[in-house]
Amino acid sequence: MKRIVKNGAQGSRQAYLNKSKFNPNRYKHEKDRVSKETEFAMTSLCCRRCCEIIQWKVDYGKYTLQEQTRRCNLCHEKKVALPYHRICQQCAEETAVCAKCQKSPLLERATADSKDSVDEFEEGDERVNEEHKYDFVDLPIEDGELRRLQGLNTRVLQQQLRCKREAENKEALSLLRERERRTALRKAAVRDESSDSDESI
Numbered sequence: 001m002k003r004i005v006k007n008g009a010q011g012s013r014q015a016y017l018n019k020s021k022f023n024p025n026r027y028k029h030e031k032d033r034v035s036k037e038t039e040f041a042m043t044s045l046c047c048r049r050c051c052e053i054i055q056w057k058v059d060y061g062k063y064t065l066q067e068q069t070r071r072c073n074l075c076h077e078k079k080v081a082l083p084y085h086r087i088c089q090q091c092a093e094e095t096a097v098c099a100k101c102q103k104s105p106l107l108e109r110a111t112a113d114s115k116d117s118v119d120e121f122e123e124g125d126e127r128v129n130e131e132h133k134y135d136f137v138d139l140p141i142e143d144g145e146l147r148r149l150q151g152l153n154t155r156v157l158q159q160q161l162r163c164k165r166e167a168e169n170k171e172a173l174s175l176l177r178e179r180e181r182r183t184a185l186r187k188a189a190v191r192d193e194s195s196d197s198d199e200s201i
Contacts, residue, residue, distance in 0.1 A: 007184050022059070022060060022061075023089065023180040024059065024060060024061030025061075028061075034063055034065075035059050038065070039058060039112075040155065040156070041082070041156050042054055042058070042063075042082060042083070043055070043134070043153045044082065044089060044099065044153060044155070044156040044157070045089055045092040045093060045098070045099045045149070045151050045152050045153060045154070045156075045157070046085075046098050046099055046100050046101075046152065047098040047100075047101065047103065047130075047137070047151060047152060047153075048105070048134050048138060048151070049101070050084075050098055050099075050100040050101050051133075051134040051137060051153050052132065052133075052134055053084075053100075054100070055083055055133060055134070057084075063083070064083060065083060066080075066081065066082065066083040069081050071089070071131075072086075072087050072088040073086050073087050073102065074087050074088075074090055074091040074095065075088065075090070082099070084100055085099040085100055086100060087099050087102060088104055092152075093149065093157070096148050096149055096152070098152065104151075105137075105150065105151025105152055106150065106151055117144075124199040134153065135178075136162075137151065137152065137153050139152065141154060143158065143161065145161065146158065146161070
């Protein structure tokens with residue numbers, strides 16, 4: 001890894017490398033560890049940069065859970081339940097801005113792309129594209145309802161929409177089965193009545 005020092009001179013490389021990756025949960029009790037559910041929801045409606053910042057806090061044991069709900073910077077109500085977020089999920093969804101840095105992800109991406117093009121021109125072919133955990137944030141959103149939230153982490157919203165649609169489908173299926181059952185009972189009752197009338201004749 002190249003390190004830039006003053007006057008553009010190349011600095012010395014890293015002296016020591018860890019043999020194993022740092023484990024933030026090594027000396028923590030079970031209740032103090034960050035759960036999978038928290039890790040899934042902690043970057044909800046955040047831009048890619050903020051997602052990586054919060055993930056860094058988790059990876060290096062700096063992430064702390066929030067004890068009380070905080071006041072939202074936009075609606076001024078105590079709705080902010082996630083740590084490091086500045087606005088509530090509802091305001092972030094309505095305004096389509098990052099819940100942490102409160103910036104539009106489209107503007108952020110435009111400035112980041114211009115900086116990347118300058119860096120690539122300076123460094124040439126030395127730069128290697130690394131895969132990141134939050135690459136999916138930059139992918140286009142196929143769902144029409146969430147398309148305006150392009151550039152934000154919408155996994156939680158997608159999961160909620162999926163659950164809502166599954167519940168609606170189950171309800172529609174149960175109504176259809178109930179209707180079929182009632183029609184079958186009605187037909188059986190009509191058949192019984194017709195057979196009784198034939199016997200009486």
